[in-house]
Amino acid sequence: MNPTPEIKLQSVKKSYQMGEITVPVLKGIDLEIYPGEITVICGASGSGKSTLLNIVGGVDRPSAGEVWFEKTDLAQLKDQQLTEYRRSHVGFVFQFYNLISTLTARENVQVSTEIVSDPIPAEEALALVGLEDQLDYFPSQMSGGQQQRVAIARALAKRPRLMLCDEPTGALDAQTGKIVLSLLIRLNQELGNTIVIITHATPIAQLAHRIVSISSGRIAKVEVNQKRLSVEEISW
Amino acid sequence: MRVLPRKLLRDLWLSREILMAIIAVIVVGTGCFVGMLSTYNNLERARSNYYSLCRMADFWVNVKKIPLTELDRVLKIPGISELQARIVFPTIVNIPQSTSPISGQVISLPSKQSSILNNIVLQRGSYFSQVKREEVIISERFAQAWKIALGSSLELIVNGQRKKFLVIATAISSEYMYLTPPGKIASLPGEYGLFYIKHDYAEEIFDFSGACNNLIGLFSRGNKEAKGAALQKIDQLLHSYGVFDTIDRERQFSHLAITSEIRGLKTSAIFLPIIFLGVAALILNVLMTRMAEQQRTIIGTLKALGYFDREIIRHFIQYGLIIGVLGALFGSLLGYIISGLMCQLYDTLFEFPRLDNLIYPQIITLAFVISIFFSLMGTLRGVRKVVLLSPSEAMRQASPTTSKEVFLEKWKTIWQGFDFRLQMVLRGLFRHKTRTIVGIIAAALGASIVLVGLGLNHSFQNIIDFQFKRVTLSDYNITLKDRASRSVLDEVSTLAGVTKVEPVLYISGTFHWGHKQKKISITGILPQATMTVPQNGDRRVIIPNSGITIPSRLADSFGIQAGDQVIFIPVEGHKKSYRLSIAQVTQSMFGLNVYANYYYLNQLLKEEHSVSKIQLKAQQTPLQRRNFYRQIKKYAQIQSVSEIAQDKKNLREQFVAKFDGVLFVMILFAGVIFFGSILNASLILILERQREIATLRVLGYHPQEIGAIFLWENLIINISGAILGLPLGYLLLQGMAIDLQNDSFSIPLSTNLFSWIGTIFFAIIFVFLAHVFVQRNINRLPWGDALKMKE
Incomplete structure (x- = not known):
């Protein structure tokens, strides 16, 4: 029997208003994300995967449907409660890192640690991602890979149940991308976070426990990956 | 220190040039407020103690x-x-x-x-x-x-x-x-x-x-x-x-003088700071809207990380708070300096046992409240829009501004005749309407201050010229203690260097019209008097052979017109009452001068050519002048002698020369508004157009050629604003004139072509001066990096 899903989406729809036109992005998504698993959602550009991630992370609301986290339907939450959900349970990693340029690596992580009750101290979080020697570097003094590791440290320092990574290797070369992915896999193994990664690079999906393919706003396929590959074994 | 305050301090440091420009505007605003209200309190206190x-x-x-x-x-x-x-x-x-x-x-x-x-x-x-x-x-x-x-x-x-x-x-x-x-x-x-x-x-x-x-x-x-x-x-x-x-x-002269000064201070203490702080709030609004837009992804990220809207708004509000606090702090300091200088100036005009420049905690507190209020208003309006976006929306870059045609493009032939740089400038102006309007408002308010300054300067000159070139044309006026017979004229005409003498007869008394009455002095002058020439607007007033000529303000206050008859009871003599016809009503620039024919007035009082004052024309060598005064000193019946050239000089020294300092400060303060507005708009524009600037540099454009685009934009905004500021300044000046006038006199405040052209000239000068800083920023722009930026 499958364990209880961490997140359960039922008939989730999302459309955007572009002037007078309504553009449907998600057209009825049913999806379950399980605790402690790495789920990779892949699909082409414009397939709706970022929107799906945003809804799971509580930064966006569905136009219709239900998003269950434990016994709460995120779709019904008020802004304040949704913020509370993100604050306590979700860590985000973005394609372009979204670090604050005027803060150092340590301070960027502290942006996260200051709003939760029992965080991993910024220095420790940065040590976990191998940046213990770059604590006081500003983003402009770091490579893309290093910046993404700071972003990961910022996400994990909150001890989130869910780590949501939006194209975490999208802005990196393959070599650096692999370092970042190894790190995520190691954190999943060591800390047991549930990780959702969205990517348009299909080989990355081979790292996941569960692979979700999305196409034109619908789930095309969900498969449990029986033959997970290691980071060294994949290339894109 | 927590992380966000640290970010705040670093952001402030990075945008220090723009912030300093805004803070300068606030400093001047609160400085005027604190300075003028403190001076008001200092004067009020000194006067009350003295009384x-x-x-x-x-x-x-x-x-x-x-x-x-x-x-x-x-x-x-x-x-x-x-x-x-x-x-x-x-x-x-x-x-x-x-x-x-x-x-x-x-x-x-x-x-x-x-x-x-x-x-x-x-x-x-x-x-x-x-x-x-x-x-x-x-x-x-x-x-x-x-x-x-x-x-x-x-x-x-x-x-x-x-x-x-x-x-x-x-x-x-x-x-x-x-x-x-x-x-x-x-x-x-x-x-x-x-x-x-x-x-x-x-x-x-x-x-x-x-x-x-x-x-x-x-x-x-x-x-x-x-x-x-x-x-x-x-x-x-x-x-x-x-x-x-x-x-x-x-109505006591000394009290009236200090009271009108104190009242004027209170008026200025209200309207000047409103102009400056209003401009600061508008500029701050533009800046904070831009800053929030620029930090849109950061706001989105913070929201995604779980920051509440109130925490983010509080963070950005602190920009306004710091700006407001710094503005008020330095403004209060400036205010203290201003009130110190004003007290020094007033100490030369008025005589007090002591005039202390005190610090008034309640005024400074109020200055902080006002400064912070205006700053927060500007900030909050700018930031709210972005902060209230959903995190996913905030994390997306704002959609580019629409690139539809601006209305000028409908006239193809004209539009295509423009240089592409001018087209860029015009499109920018019409697309960023709020920013353009804020720039125009700031320039209009700045220009109105310059026009008020130049207008006051012109008015003082004008009043002096009017008085000494058109009304009082004598070289000396000798006032007698008591009325003398006309033979005194013959005596005076023999004094050294005197070429011509004319008599003037004053009669003080009370005008009665219905239940209204007023103490008035009638000035009797010769029908063809050449040394006292009453003016009606631009024309000389011909004094009729009978009846009196009264100024319109007196006619209005009595509700009388030409042809009416008023009762006049002279102070001296037998208290007989006379019926005087109003022969004509004229427009008097200031004062309530009532004129009558010299002979008519003498006849009325049944006197034989009495004289109260003698006006003289003289052509004197220095020796003759000394002799003239030596002879004059011997006349015991003289009440006073005034040398008109000296009177004119005194007036100039007392008012016009002292006002030069005030004018300089007013123009300087207006310059701060122009500077604040131009630097803010241009530096934001430079940030926004980094890629365009970089592209032009790659194409081989010199920094000066790129700077010219900014210069054009600033010239168009600021000259348009300055032109709109002209009527505004004129209205302010008229408002001041109404504030200054009282029952007995009015001070005509006017502008001339020079003050209008001067205002535009100063606006252009300010644009060019501010452009030096704008150009320096363009020269220093790391355009190589700008090219690599993500869109």
Whole structure:
């Protein structure tokens, strides 16, 4: 029997208003994300995967449907409660890192640690991602890979149940991308976070426990990956 | 320190140039507020203390002569609580160092020092001794101007006799806080003196035993309505003794001068800061909207990380808070400096025992509240829009501004005739409408301040020119103590270098029209007078052979017009009433001058060509001038002599020259508005157009050529704004004129072509000066990096 899903989406729809036109992005998504698993959602550009991630992370609301986290339907939450959900349970990693340029690596992580009750101290979080020697570097003094590791440290320092990574290797070369992915896999193994990664690079999906393919706003396929590959074994 | 405050400090440091420009505008605004209100309080406080110290009278009654026995009757009038009799006469003082005779006023004081009304405050020496009768206490500034030492002797012409007095002390009095010779609005310290002598001795030399000619008193407290009635009763009661004038404190010259100054300060203390802080709020709004837009992804990320909206708004609000606090802090400091300088200036205009520049915590607190309020308003409006976006929306870059045509593009031939840079500029202006409008408003307000400054300067010049080039055309005016016969003209015409003389006859009295009445002096001039030329707008007024010519303000206040007849009762003579026809009503620039034909006036009073004042034209060598004054000094019946060129010079020095400093500060402050607005708009624009600038640099454009695009944009915005500021400034000036006018006089404030062109000229200068900084930023832009930026 499958364990209880961490997140359960039922008939989730999302459309955007572009002037007078309504553009449907998600057209009825049913999806379950399980605790402690790495789920990779892949699909082409414009397939709706970022929107799906945003809804799971509580930064966006569905136009219709239900998003269950434990016994709460995120779709019904008020802004304040949704913020509370993100604050306590979700860590985000973005394609372009979204670090604050005027803060150092340590301070960027502290942006996260200051709003939760029992965080991993910024220095420790940065040590976990191998940046213990770059604590006081500003983003402009770091490579893309290093910046993404700071972003990961910022996400994990909150001890989130869910780590949501939006194209975490999208802005990196393959070599650096692999370092970042190894790190995520190691954190999943060591800390047991549930990780959702969205990517348009299909080989990355081979790292996941569960692979979700999305196409034109619908789930095309969900498969449990029986033959997970290691980071060294994949290339894109 | 937590992380977000650290981010705040670093962000502030990074945008320090723009912030300093905004803070400068706030500093000037709060500086004006604190400076002017503090000066207002300083003056109000000094005046009030001075009035208490001297026991300033509530009213003055000038009478020809009344016996002291009448005082009891006056005291019985309801509403009058205290009364004091004095003998006050004009005098001529003989100062050996001065070529011209100097006029002044003799005022009697009790022989023993007591707590009298309009008391003096001794500055040097001590009060009258009981030893000598001929002792005099002289006004401090007069003594200083002529370096008159205590113990020296001074010759006064009193009641036609030369009397020598021993100078025993110098003093000041609140009654003469602003001291000028009668009929003049400005004078130099040595030009007019006050001479306090013992009352007993005054009775003797003026032949006023048991009589006086000046009553001062206090009204009973609390019954304001009764004041007018009480004065009217005094007037009626003493009518037969010849009441020249009854003046309550509101109309007393010195009080009027300081009061209008204090009132003007209060008005400026309100409207100037509103302009500056309003501009600062608008600029801050533009800046914070831009900053929030620029930090949109950061805001989105913070939201995604779980920050509440209120935490993010609080973070951005702190920008406004810091700007407001810094603005108020430096503004208060500037305000303290401004009030210090203004007190120094007022100390030269008015005479106080002390005028301290104090710090008023309540004003500074209010300045902080206002400054922070305006800053927060500007910030909140700018930030709210972005912060209230959903995190996913905030994390997306704002969609690019629409690239539809601006309306000018409809005229293809014109549009295509424009250089592509001008097209960029025009498109930018129309697409960022809010920013353009804020720039225009700031320029309009800045320009209005410049126009007010230039307008005031022009008005002062204009008033002086009007008075001395068109109305008063004599070289000397000799005022006589009493009316003399016309033979005095022949005497005066023989004085050294005198080429022409003209008589003037003054008659003081009361106009009655229905229940209304007003003390007025009628000036009788020759039909073809060449030295007093009344003006009606731009035309010379021809004085009709009969009837009187009155200014429109008097006609309006009485509700009379040409053809009506008013009753006139002269102060002197047999109290006969005369019916005078209003021959014509003219537009008078200032004052309430009523004119009549000299012969008509003499005929009316049944007098034989009486003369109150003689106007002279003279062509003199320096030797003749010295001789002229030597001869004049011998005439005991002279009340005062004024040299018109000197009067004109005094006015210029007293008002126009002092105003130059004020004008400089006003233009400087307006410059701060232009600078703040231009730097803010341009630096934001540079940030936004980094890629465009980089692309142009790659194409081989020089930084100056790129800077020219910004210069054009700023010129268009600021010249348009300055043009709109012209009518605004004009309205402000008219508002000030209304604020300055009172029952007795008005100050016409106007602008001329020079002030309008000057305002635009200054606006252009400010744009070019601000452009130096803008260009420096363009030169320093790391355009290589800008090319690599993600869109």
